[in-house]
Amino acid sequence: MAIVHVQGLSRSFRVSEKDPGLAGTLRHFLRRKVRTVEAVRDLHFEIEPGEMVGFLGPNGAGKTTTLKMLSGLLHPSGGRVEVAGHVPAHRQAAFLRRITLVMGQKQQLIWDLPPLDSLRVNAAVYGLDDREAARRIAELAEMLELGEELHRPVRKLSLGQRMKAELMAALLHRPEVLFLDEPTLGLDVNAQAAMRRFLADYNRRHGATVLLTSHYMADITALCPRVLLIHAGSLFHDGSLEQLTQRLAPRREVRLELADILPGSAFSGYGEVESCSGRDVRLLVDRDQLTTVVGRLLADLPVLDLEVRDPPIEDIIGRLFRQGSTEQP
Amino acid sequence: MTSALRIARALFVSQYALMLEFRAEILLWALSGLMPLLMFSLWSGAPAGAAAGISPQAFARYFLAAFVVRQFTVVWVVYAFEEDNLLGRLSPLLLQPLPLVWRYAAAHLAEQATRLPFVVGMVALFFWAVPEAAWIPSPTRLLLALLAAHLGFWLSFLLQHAITMLCFWSERASALERFLFMPYLFLSGLLAPLDLYPEAVRRFALLTPFPSMLYLPAQLASGGAIDAVAGFRTVAVWLAVLIPLNLVLWRAGVRRYAAMGG
Numbered sequence: 311m312a313i314v315h316v317q318g319l320s321r322s323f324r325v326s327e328k329d330p331g332l333a334g335t336l337r338h339f340l341r342r343k344v345r346t347v348e349a350v351r352d353l354h355f356e357i358e359p360g361e362m363v364g365f366l367g368p369n370g371a372g373k374t375t376t377l378k379m380l381s382g383l384l385h386p387s388g389g390r391v392e393v394a395g396h397v398p399a400h401r402q403a404a405f406l407r408r409i410t411l412v413m414g415q416k417q418q419l420i421w422d423l424p425p426l427d428s429l430r431v432n433a434a435v436y437g438l439d440d441r442e443a444a445r446r447i448a449e450l451a452e453m454l455e456l457g458e459e460l461h462r463p464v465r466k467l468s469l470g471q472r473m474k475a476e477l478m479a480a481l482l483h484r485p486e487v488l489f490l491d492e493p494t495l496g497l498d499v500n501a502q503a504a505m506r507r508f509l510a511d512y513n514r515r516h517g518a519t520v521l522l523t524s525h526y527m528a529d530i531t532a533l534c535p536r537v538l539l540i541h542a543g544s545l546f547h548d549g550s551l552e553q554l555t556q557r558l559a560p561r562r563e564v565r566l567e568l569a570d571i572l573p574g575s576a577f578s579g580y581g582e583v584e585s586c587s588g589r590d591v592r593l594l595v596d597r598d599q600l601t602t603v604v605g606r607l608l609a610d611l612p613v614l615d616l617e618v619r620d621p622p623i624e625d626i627i628g629r630l631f632r633q634g635s636t637e638q639p
Numbered sequence: 640m641t642s643a644l645r646i647a648r649a650l651f652v653s654q655y656a657l658m659l660e661f662r663a664e665i666l667l668w669a670l671s672g673l674m675p676l677l678m679f680s681l682w683s684g685a686p687a688g689a690a691a692g693i694s695p696q697a698f699a700r701y702f703l704a705a706f707v708v709r710q711f712t713v714v715w716v717v718y719a720f721e722e723d724n725l726l727g728r729l730s731p732l733l734l735q736p737l738p739l740v741w742r743y744a745a746a747h748l749a750e751q752a753t754r755l756p757f758v759v760g761m762v763a764l765f766f767w768a769v770p771e772a773a774w775i776p777s778p779t780r781l782l783l784a785l786l787a788a789h790l791g792f793w794l795s796f797l798l799q800h801a802i803t804m805l806c807f808w809s810e811r812a813s814a815l816e817r818f819l820f821m822p823y824l825f826l827s828g829l830l831a832p833l834d835l836y837p838e839a840v841r842r843f844a845l846l847t848p849f850p851s852m853l854y855l856p857a858q859l860a861s862g863g864a865i866d867a868v869a870g871f872r873t874v875a876v877w878l879a880v881l882i883p884l885n886l887v888l889w890r891a892g893v894r895r896y897a898a899m900g901g
Contacts, residue, residue: 383730385894401893403736411734418731420653422660427653434649435737437642480731 312356313487313519314380318389319353321375322346349375351543353389357521359486362513364534364551365523368631372543373523374413377489380521381411394487407436410485414495417472418479419464425475426460429482436483443482450478453508470501474508481512488512490522494529506532527627541631559626561594563619564604569612580607589614650742654749665750669757672713675705676765678830693834699772700861701832703765704784708856709829710758711751712792716743717803717816724806733893740800740889747796776860783867784860790874791852797881798848804885807892822847828854832863845869848877 325347328338337343350372357363367373378384379391382398382405391398396405419428426447433443451460454474459467467475473493481488490509494502510533513520524530530537530551537554539547547554564581567590574586580603581595595603600618607613658665679702683695693701720743723729732739766773776784802819805812824830826849833841833854844850851874858865 378730381734383733401733406734406736409734411731413730416727416731418728418735420657423653423657427656431646431649431653432735434642434646435735 313359313394314355314357314521315392316353316355316380316389317391319350319376319379319386319391320348320388321350321372321379321384322348322387348543350379350386350540353540353545355538355545355548357519359519360513360517361536362509362520362522362534364530364537365521365540366530366537366627367523367540371540373540374491376540377411377491377521377523381409381489382406383411407483408485409487409489410480410483411489412477412480412491412493414473414492417464417476419472419475421465422463424461424463425456425467425478428464428479429460432479432482438483446482446484447478450481453511454478455504470497470504473497473501473505477505477508484516484518486518488518488520488522490520492524493522494524494526502526502528509533539627546630555620555626556597558630559620561596562600564593564595564600564607565617565619566591566593566607566611566613567615569614572611576611646737646741647745650745651749654742654746655752657746658749658753662753665753666757668713668750669710669754669761672706672709674829675702675709678702678705682831693832696772697861697863698832699769700774701857701863703762703772704857704860705829705853707758707762708784708788708791708853708860710754711788712795712852712856714747714792714795714799716747716796717799717806717813719743719746720803721806721811721813729896733896738889740885743800744796747792751792774862776862780859780862784856787851787856787859787867787870787874790871790878791856794848794874794877794881795852797878797885801881801885801888804888804892807895823849823852826850827852828857832858834864845873848873848881851877 323346324344326338327343327345328334353376365373365376375384379386380393380398382401385399394405394408396402396408398405398409419425429447430443433440433446438446447460451457454477456471456474456478459471459475464472464475477493493509494505497505506529509520509522512518520533522529522534535550537547537549537551538545539554547557561582563584569589571589572591574583577583577586577591577593581593584592584594586592593603604616604618607616679699682698682702720739723732729739732742798819799816802812802816805815826844826847828850833844833850836844844854851870855865855867855870855874857863859867
C-alpha cells in the first residue's frame, strides 16, 4: 500500500503585480492588480514505502510547493493527498512525528548554541527518553561524521557541517517519510558526496521513504531509481532516468577520432552532425540504427577511435526546460 | 517525568543557555527598564503626591517595586515571531508536534531568570542610595506580589501573543503592538500609582488588563492600599478572555499561513 498518495493535486496562488515608478506605486496602492498563478496542476502519483524518488524540474516548476503540500505546510487548492495514512493539511501530531521536511536554506537549529542543545529539545518534543536520544544522536553523528562539531555553536560551523547537523535534527525522531528540498544546495563536491552516502545508508538502514528535489543531477542519478519530472506545475514524467533519457533523447552520441580530416558533408549519411572539429567528430544516431551505423562508420571511414555514449542527462533535462516542452506522458 | 514537563524543562534549559550568551545585552535590556525609577525622581519632589496622602517613602517603594515588576513582565514575542516569519524560520518549527507559543514562552521565562541577578543588584544599589525607602514585604504580601507579577506577565504575554497572531495576516503586526503601548503607559501605573488618578479614570483603568501587569503586583509588594481580591478577579477574567482568543487566532492564523503560501 502506497505511503504517499496524490490525486489531482493542485495549488494556485493569487499574486499582486506592480508597475515600476511612482505612477505604478500609486496605481498599486489605489487599485491592486491581482492574477492567479497555477503553481501545481493536477498531479497524480503514488510512492511505496522505502522508495527513493527524485523530484526534478526547473525553477518555478512547483517542486517546493508540492513538498510543502505533502508535509502539511501548505493547503492544496484542489485534489487529494495522503501521507502515511494522514491528510497532511490537518497537521495532526501523529502525522508530524512520522515525517520530516528539510529545506536546504532553512534551519531549525538555534544559531548561537551548539547543535546538541537543539537536539535535546527535539528529543523531548518527540518523546525520546535520554538513553534513546543519546543512542540516536551517536548513530547519526557516526553516519554523518560529526564529532566535536556538535559542541560548537551552529554559527561557527561550515555550511556542510551545518547541513549535516540540520539533518540530524530533522531525523532524530526517525521519520518514515523524508521530504528533502535541495539538501545539497551550496555544498562543495565532497560534502555533496558525503550527503548522498548518508541518505542512501539511512534509507537502507531504516527503510525510510525519501522524496528529494535537487538541481544537481548527480544527487538524482546516485540516489533515485525513480524520477518525477514536473514542469509548469504538471507531471511530465514518472519513471526511471533511463526511460526519461530514451523518451527525451531517442538518439545516442557517437564520438569519432579520425586518421584524416574530412568535411562535415562526409558524415551526412550516417546521422546528424553535432560537431566536426578537425579529426574529432560527434554524430547523433537513432538508437534503433546504432549498430548498423557504427558498422558502416568503421568500414567506410579511417576511424582511429570510436565511443558511443548517451548525451549527458543534464543536457537533456536542460534542453527540455529551455524548450518548454509540454508533451504530456 | 511527564512528557509536557520534559519538554518544558528542555525548552527552558536551552533558552536559558541562549540568554546567557547575551549577558551584556541582558544588562542593557534591564537598564532600559529604568522608567519607573525616573518617574520616582519626578514624583519625589512633586506636591501632588503629598496632597494625595502618599509619602515620599511610599513613592520610592512603589516605583522600585514597579521597576522590579516591569523587569519580569516585559514581553517581546511579537518582534521575535515577526523576525522568524520574515526569515522563514517558522516552517521547520510548524512541522514539529509542539505549538510555537511554548517556545516563545520558554524564551521569555529564561530571559527573566537571566535578568534576576542584575535586578537584585539594582535593588541593592537603590537601597544603598535611598536607605529610608528600604523595606521587606510581609511573607503574605510577598507571595501575593510574586503571584500577581507572574500572572501579570502571562496577561501581557497573551495580549501581545494575540497581536502576534496577526502576523499571519500582516507582516508588520508589531506596529499594532506599539499602538497598545500607549494605554499600557497610562493605565498600568507605570507613570504614577493609580491612586493619583481621578476616580472615574481609576475605575476605568481597573477594568482593563493593564493594572494587573504592573500596578497590582507593585502595590502588593510595596505595601500600598489595594483590593487584592478584586485585582485577582480581574486577572482571572482577562485570562479567561485571552486564552481562548489566542487559541482561535492561532488556529485561524496557521490555516491562513497554509492557505497563503507558508
